[in-house]
Amino acid sequence: MGVAGTMEYLSELISSGKKGKKRKQLNTVSLKIRMDCEGCVLKVEKTLSSLKGVKSVDVDLKQQKATVTGYVDVKKVLKAAKSTGKKAEPWPYVPYNLVAHPYVAQVYDKKAPPNLVRKTEDPAIAHLNPVEEQYSLMFSDENPNACSIM
The missing domain is CATH 3.30.70.100 (Alpha-Beta Plaits)
Incomplete structure (x- = not known):
């Protein structure tokens, strides 16, 4: 925090002394x-x-x-x-890795910027159910040859 940051902090302290706002x-x-x-x-x-x-x-x-x-x-x-x-x-967009099913019709958008999909509040799309989560954790994205099944 330099001189400008200190001055801004002090000015906020002084201005916050006003009541009602x-x-x-x-x-x-x-x-x-x-x-x-x-x-x-x-x-x-x-x-x-x-x-x-x-x-x-x-x-x-x-x-x-x-x-x-x-x-x-x-x-x-x-x-x-x-x-x-x-x-x-x-x-309207979020990173595709924050959505459980990024290629569902309500989420996928061709016009979206790279690595982004539409944000959704639908719990069936936004979150994996326990069975899907179990299957998705079996495989590693970092090493496709490493599989917990084998």
């Missing part, structure tokens, strides 16, 4: 925004960085993803992103 929590909000060109990227960056409490905005044209970090509310960020005229939604 509750500080927002530091959030990272990821959105999927349909963007076609660098002009779209600049428009989205400008709009999202103008929100109150935003610390940083990172826009990735290739993945169609915008990440906002700061003391912001998810709904306000989504509303601001939609105000640009672009189609925006919360980031």
Whole structure:
């Protein structure tokens, strides 16, 4: 923690002495925004960085993803992103190894970035049942020749 970090800490202590105002929590909000060109990227960056409490905005044209970090509310960020005229939604993807069945129709998405699948809350898809877990633990991904059956 350098001088800047110390100054920020002290300013937070001083500002937290005020009563009646509750500080927002530091959030990272990821959105999927349909963007076609660098002009779209600049428009989205400008709009999202103008929100109150935003610390940083990172826009990735290739993945169609915008990440906002700061003391912001998810709904306000989504509303601001939609105000640009672009189609925006919360980031729907998670790494494929977090989903038990990554190639099921509700989860697999051809348009997803590499190594990502759609997030699902369905317990039948998101978690392995005990029998499937037992079978999946028999084999090793690191060494395909090593099998606990043999």
